[in-house]
Amino acid sequence: MESKSGHEQKKVRTSYGLIFILLAVFTAIEVGASYLPASFKIPILLLMAVIKASLVVLYFMHLKSDARLYAMFFAVGFVLIIPIVLILTVVMPSVR
Numbered sequence: 001m002e003s004k005s006g007h008e009q010k011k012v013r014t015s016y017g018l019i020f021i022l023l024a025v026f027t028a029i030e031v032g033a034s035y036l037p038a039s040f041k042i043p044i045l046l047l048m049a050v051i052k053a054s055l056v057v058l059y060f061m062h063l064k065s066d067a068r069l070y071a072m073f074f075a076v077g078f079v080l081i082i083p084i085v086l087i088l089t090v091v092m093p094s095v096r
Contacts, residue, residue, distance in 0.1 A: 019059045026052050 026048050033044040058064040063071045 015059065019055055023052055023055060 030045055030048045033041050033048070036044070057074065061074075063074060
């Protein structure tokens with residue numbers, strides 16, 4: 001098994017720290033946005049959710065540096081879940 005050099009490990013820790021700080025900042029923005037009127041709040045919260053989910057998937061789930069096959073599996077699952085959730089919210093309004 002190949003081990004990383006000290007410089008590479010420090011670089012990885014630094015990027016994890018940066019991602020953690022970004023996630024915390026986006027969470028603070030979400031908390032602030034929750035006090036806005038719904039017409040502003042919903043788009044902001046959706047955008048923040050997409051950004052935060054992308055950061056988690058790319059860095060903490062390692063899809064940024066893994067084989068593209070894993071990213072394809074994730075993308076297919078993600079694309080398939082969107083219509084399922086939309087159908088369930090239309091057909092079964094009590095789920096909302």
